[in-house]
Amino acid sequence: EAGVVQSPRYKIIEKKQPVAFWCNPISGHNTLYWYLQNLGQGPELLIRYENEEAVDDSQLPKDRFSAERLKGVDSTLKIQPAELGDSAVYLCASSLSGPDTGELFFGEGSRLTVL
């Protein structure tokens, strides 16, 4: 069974440019998460989807970040415009249901460098 697929793995952009990350969750997983992982820190939740609905986006900086999960499958996370402080790894994860069981399956991440 294929795992969570993310692309691109690496992205280097100049500040003020836009960037987008794509995530394909494990087939059948209703819940999708985007996490931000700064160097030397644990992942921090940006947004959680239950099917197409964003049920927790309280930590998403909505002035520059946006996300969508059309048709309740793939998801895209966008940053526009990017700032130097956005350099980090963006992790996508999926699970069968909510986070109660904690069994999140993570992708390999998209590492963003903003110059």
Place this chain on the structure above:
Amino acid sequence: AQSVTQLGSHVSVSEGALVLLRCNYSSSVPPYLFWYVQYPNQGLQLLLKYTSAATLVKGINGFEAEFKKSETSFHLTKPSAHMSDAAEYFCAVSSGSARQLTFGSGTQLTVLP
């Protein structure tokens, strides 16, 4: 509110020695607790989880953790370290009605030959 504190951002052990990674949590309700492992340039992988059943939880790769409510701890152990155990380990807690998963800041484990 919930939080996780991992004591020691870096831990070094010799191959064959005991591995002990410390995790303390804070939660106002009975928590679910987890350990994840992250190898370089990879995503996180679940090692084990505690969900209010047995307090001693066994996971993959010979790791285990014990839930101690009185100490609000969930330390991760392995009797004998292997070189392949070198990775970053994250403790996480999930509690409350929203069941959000909160991660600690991680512990980098180095295994010396």
